[in-house]
Amino acid sequence: MTSCQGRLTPVPDRGEKGQAVAETLGALVRRLRKQAGMTQFQLAERAQLGERTIGRIENDKPFDHRLGTVARLADALEAGPEDRQRLTAALGGAEEIPPQEPLDPPSAPARAHGPLADAADELARESKRRWRREEAQHRVHHPFALPVRWRQVPAGVSDRSENTQRLAPGDTSSDVDLSGDLRRVAEVYRRIRSGRLVVLGRAGSGKSIMAVRFALDLLDARARSERVPVIFSLGSWDPTAVALRDWLIDRLLRDYPHLARRVPSGKSLAADLLDDDLILPVLDGFDEIAKGLRGEALDALNLSPLPLVLTSRQGEFAEAVRSEHAPLASAVVLELCDLTLDDLRNYLPRTDPAFPDPPGPDGPGATWDTVLDEAQLTESAGGANLAAALSTPLMIALARTMYSDTPDRKPGELLDTTRFPDPHAIEEHLLAGFVPTVYRRRAPERLDNGRPHRAQWDPERAQRWLGYLAHHLVRLDRERQDLAWWELGTSMRRSSRTLIIGFLAGLAFGVTTAIGNLPVDLVATSHGLRFAIVRGLVVGLLHGLAAGLLFGLVYWYASEREAFKPSPVRIKLSGGTRQTRGNARARFMVGLGCGLAAMAMLVLIDEGVVAPLGLGDGQSGDGLMTGLVFIPAIALATGLVFALIALLEAPVRTESVVSPADLLDIDRRNVAFHLVTWALVIGLEVGLLNGIVYGPVRGLEVGTVFGLEAAFGAGLGYGLSLTAWGQWVALSRIWLPLTGRLPWALIAFLDDAHQRGVLRQVGAVYQFRHARIQSHLSRAFQERHEPHRRGPSGSRDPARAT
Structure with a gap:
C-alpha cells in the first residue's frame, strides 16, 4: 500500500480572515481591475489564471488562497x-506581497483569433462534453469526489527541482x-x-x-489562447514504429475527425494545433505499453519539449527510469496514496439507499454504517482485510455497485x-461479481412509444461475451485497450478467417451466378425451365467454389x-490521400492477376465441365474466341475496379463527432458504391465487347447480366475479403454469433455495456472501464x-494481470 504519511500539509482555507478587514479581497481586486481598465478575461490572461478563478475571487467565493496566486494578480x-x-x-498575510515570476507552465502562443483558435475551441468543447458524459456514466463523483491524495516522489524517479522549476544557472530553488x-x-x-507531471499509482x-x-x-478554466488538454490512451503506442508527434496526430484524427481539415500549409488541423503548442497531451497508461518498449518510449518523451501529464503504475515507470538511467525530463512525479478507513466511512454509507430496510434477522452487516463501524472499532482481521481491499477508487466503485446498488446484497459478508x-x-x-451485478435482471424501461429502452441481456451470456472481447484484445500481438469493431475477429487464426471469408464470398458469387443464369437461359434458349434450373445450380456451385477459392x-x-488492411474508409470523389493513391497501383496489379485467374478458371469450368455434362447453352460462343477476347478484357476491368475503389477511398476523418456506430454506417454505405462500381465497369466493358462481336442487342443483354453478376457476386466477394465492413459481417x-462467442x-x-459502465467510449472505439476488469474477464x-490453451495472457507477468 502507498501511505501518505509525511506528505505536505495542505494550506488551510483563509477566506474568513479575508472577510474580517474593511475591504474584502474580492472588492479590492475588483476595484484595482476597474482602475486598470481591464475586464475579467484580460486580467485572467495577464495573471495566467482562469477567468472563472478571477470571478470567484472578486465575489469572495472560496478558492485556494495562496500568496503566489494573489502575487500574480498584483x-x-x-x-x-x-x-x-x-x-x-x-x-x-503579515508581509507585503513581493513581485514574482509566474509559476504557471509556459503558456501557448496568444492565438485568440483565427481558424486555429476556433479549432482549439471546438476541440475543447467536444472534449469537455465527452469526458463529462463519461464521468456521469460511471458516477465517479457521486455523491461527492473521493479524497484521492498524493505525495511528491523524491529525486531518483523524478527530475531535479532546478529542472522542474526551469531555473537559470545559479538561481536558488525554492x-x-x-x-x-x-x-x-x-x-x-x-x-x-x-508543465510536465507524472502521476504514479497502483x-x-x-x-x-x-x-x-x-x-x-x-x-x-481555459482561456481562448490556452492549451487544450486531450487524453490519450498510451498503451497502443509503439515508439519504435511511430514517432510521438505522428502517433498523437493519428489519435487526434481518429477520436476528433473534424481535425482532418487541411490548413494552407497542407497540414491537418490536428498537426497544426500540436505544432503550434495548443494541445496539452494527457498520456494515460504508460504501464500499458509493452514491457520491451517502455525504455524507448521514455527516450522519445524526453526528446519532446511538449508539456504533458503522464500516468503509470509505480513499478513499470521506475523500471523504465532505471533502464534508461534518466527520469522523465523536467517532470515532477506524484504518487497516489491509498484511501483510508476514515475515507470509506465518510463515503460508502452515503451511497446506501436513503431508506434502508428495517432491522431484522439480517440487520447486522446490512448497511455500510454497521460494517465500517465494526471494522473500525474491533480492529479484527476481517476489518483489516476490508480496509486493505477497499483502498483504491476502483475497488470502492465495484463494492458500491455490488452492494449499495443491489438491495438484496449485504456488505457484512x-x-x-x-x-x-x-x-x-x-x-x-x-x-x-461486477458484470453479473450490472446485468442483473430488471423490469425493462420503456420509451414514450412503448418500445423497450434497454435490452435485457442474460448475465451469464453477457459475461461470456465480454470475456471473449477482453480475451480478443489480449490475443493480439500484445495486450491492447482499443476495442474497434473492424478488428473484432482478427485474433482468430488466419486460416480460420480465410476459410470463413472464402466460404461466404463463394456463396455470394455462386448464388448470384445461379440466379443470373435463369433469365438468360429462359429468354435466349429454347431448353425450357428444367434445363435453366439444373444448369443454374451446376454453374452456380462450380463458379462459387472457384470464386470462394480465389x-x-x-x-x-x-x-x-498494410496496403490491403481493412479499416473504416469513406468514398471521396475528388480523390483520396497520397497513401491511397499509392495503394491503387498495388491493388490494380492484384486485381489484374485475380481477373486473369478468375476468368481462366470460369472459362475452363464452362468449357471443360459444364459443356461435357450436356448443359452448354450456346451463349458463350467459341471457347477459344472467348478466352482470347474476354479473359484479358475482364482481367483489365477487374484491375480497374480494384484501383478505382482504392483511389477514391480515404480515412473517415470528416465528421465532427464520430462513434463506432457512425463509422459502421459510413462503411456500410461504401458497399453500395462498390456494387455500383463493379456493375458499371464490368457491365459496360463486357457489353461493349459483345456488342462489337455479336451485335448491339446481344451486347446489351450480356452487359446487363454481367454487370448485375459482377455487382452482387464479385462486388460482395470483394467487400467480404478486402473491406472493414466485409470482415465485420x-x-x-x-x-x-453463430458459435456463441x-x-x-x-x-x-456494446452500446448497452457502455451505458452500464462496463465499457467507456473513446472516439470511434470502446475500451473496458479499467484494465484490471479487462484482465479479469480475459482470464476468466x-x-x-479455453483451459487447454495458453495464449499471450497465460504467460504474462502475474503483476500485470492484477
Missing part, C-alpha cells in the same frame, strides 16, 4: 507598494507546495513551471479518474475471513499487408472456455 494589475500591502492584509487532492489537481499542475488507485478530472478542470481470508480474495470477489487466397494475401455478425445484436450490446474466459 503583478498583472501593476499594483504599487500600498496596494500590495492592502492585498496582503485582505489575504491575511519549495513549491504541491499538496492537494483530486479537487485541486489542476491548481497543483499550474504551480509546475515545466492498479485501480485512480490515475485515469485523475486524468479525466484534471482535463475537465483545465477545460472549465465481506468481513467473513473464512470466505475472504485476505484482501486479494475480497478484490477477486468484487471483480467476479477470394480466400486474396484475403490470405491481403490480411498481412463475416466474422463479427455471422461466425462469432458474441451476440447477434453486437453494436446494441480462458479458464472456462
Whole structure:
C-alpha cells in the first residue's frame, strides 16, 4: 500500500480572515481591475489564471488562497507598494506581497483569433462534453469526489527541482507546495513551471479518474489562447514504429475527425494545433505499453519539449527510469496514496439507499454504517482485510455497485475471513461479481412509444461475451485497450478467417451466378425451365467454389499487408490521400492477376465441365474466341475496379463527432458504391465487347447480366475479403454469433455495456472501464472456455494481470 504519511500539509482555507478587514479581497481586486481598465478575461490572461478563478475571487467565493496566486494578480494589475500591502492584509498575510515570476507552465502562443483558435475551441468543447458524459456514466463523483491524495516522489524517479522549476544557472530553488487532492489537481499542475507531471499509482488507485478530472478542470478554466488538454490512451503506442508527434496526430484524427481539415500549409488541423503548442497531451497508461518498449518510449518523451501529464503504475515507470538511467525530463512525479478507513466511512454509507430496510434477522452487516463501524472499532482481521481491499477508487466503485446498488446484497459478508481470508480474495470477489451485478435482471424501461429502452441481456451470456472481447484484445500481438469493431475477429487464426471469408464470398458469387443464369437461359434458349434450373445450380456451385477459392487466397494475401488492411474508409470523389493513391497501383496489379485467374478458371469450368455434362447453352460462343477476347478484357476491368475503389477511398476523418456506430454506417454505405462500381465497369466493358462481336442487342443483354453478376457476386466477394465492413459481417455478425462467442445484436450490446459502465467510449472505439476488469474477464474466459490453451495472457507477468 502507498501511505501518505509525511506528505505536505495542505494550506488551510483563509477566506474568513479575508472577510474580517474593511475591504474584502474580492472588492479590492475588483476595484484595482476597474482602475486598470481591464475586464475579467484580460486580467485572467495577464495573471495566467482562469477567468472563472478571477470571478470567484472578486465575489469572495472560496478558492485556494495562496500568496503566489494573489502575487500574480498584483503583478498583472501593476499594483504599487500600498496596494500590495492592502492585498496582503485582505489575504491575511503579515508581509507585503513581493513581485514574482509566474509559476504557471509556459503558456501557448496568444492565438485568440483565427481558424486555429476556433479549432482549439471546438476541440475543447467536444472534449469537455465527452469526458463529462463519461464521468456521469460511471458516477465517479457521486455523491461527492473521493479524497484521492498524493505525495511528491523524491529525486531518483523524478527530475531535479532546478529542472522542474526551469531555473537559470545559479538561481536558488525554492519549495513549491504541491499538496492537494483530486479537487485541486489542476491548481497543483499550474504551480509546475515545466508543465510536465507524472502521476504514479497502483492498479485501480485512480490515475485515469485523475486524468479525466484534471482535463475537465483545465477545460472549465481555459482561456481562448490556452492549451487544450486531450487524453490519450498510451498503451497502443509503439515508439519504435511511430514517432510521438505522428502517433498523437493519428489519435487526434481518429477520436476528433473534424481535425482532418487541411490548413494552407497542407497540414491537418490536428498537426497544426500540436505544432503550434495548443494541445496539452494527457498520456494515460504508460504501464500499458509493452514491457520491451517502455525504455524507448521514455527516450522519445524526453526528446519532446511538449508539456504533458503522464500516468503509470509505480513499478513499470521506475523500471523504465532505471533502464534508461534518466527520469522523465523536467517532470515532477506524484504518487497516489491509498484511501483510508476514515475515507470509506465518510463515503460508502452515503451511497446506501436513503431508506434502508428495517432491522431484522439480517440487520447486522446490512448497511455500510454497521460494517465500517465494526471494522473500525474491533480492529479484527476481517476489518483489516476490508480496509486493505477497499483502498483504491476502483475497488470502492465495484463494492458500491455490488452492494449499495443491489438491495438484496449485504456488505457484512465481506468481513467473513473464512470466505475472504485476505484482501486479494475480497478484490477477486468484487471483480467476479461486477458484470453479473450490472446485468442483473430488471423490469425493462420503456420509451414514450412503448418500445423497450434497454435490452435485457442474460448475465451469464453477457459475461461470456465480454470475456471473449477482453480475451480478443489480449490475443493480439500484445495486450491492447482499443476495442474497434473492424478488428473484432482478427485474433482468430488466419486460416480460420480465410476459410470463413472464402466460404461466404463463394456463396455470394455462386448464388448470384445461379440466379443470373435463369433469365438468360429462359429468354435466349429454347431448353425450357428444367434445363435453366439444373444448369443454374451446376454453374452456380462450380463458379462459387472457384470464386470462394480465389477470394480466400486474396484475403490470405491481403490480411498481412498494410496496403490491403481493412479499416473504416469513406468514398471521396475528388480523390483520396497520397497513401491511397499509392495503394491503387498495388491493388490494380492484384486485381489484374485475380481477373486473369478468375476468368481462366470460369472459362475452363464452362468449357471443360459444364459443356461435357450436356448443359452448354450456346451463349458463350467459341471457347477459344472467348478466352482470347474476354479473359484479358475482364482481367483489365477487374484491375480497374480494384484501383478505382482504392483511389477514391480515404480515412473517415470528416465528421465532427464520430462513434463506432457512425463509422459502421459510413462503411456500410461504401458497399453500395462498390456494387455500383463493379456493375458499371464490368457491365459496360463486357457489353461493349459483345456488342462489337455479336451485335448491339446481344451486347446489351450480356452487359446487363454481367454487370448485375459482377455487382452482387464479385462486388460482395470483394467487400467480404478486402473491406472493414466485409470482415465485420463475416466474422463479427455471422461466425462469432453463430458459435456463441458474441451476440447477434453486437453494436446494441456494446452500446448497452457502455451505458452500464462496463465499457467507456473513446472516439470511434470502446475500451473496458479499467484494465484490471479487462484482465479479469480475459482470464476468466480462458479458464472456462479455453483451459487447454495458453495464449499471450497465460504467460504474462502475474503483476500485470492484477
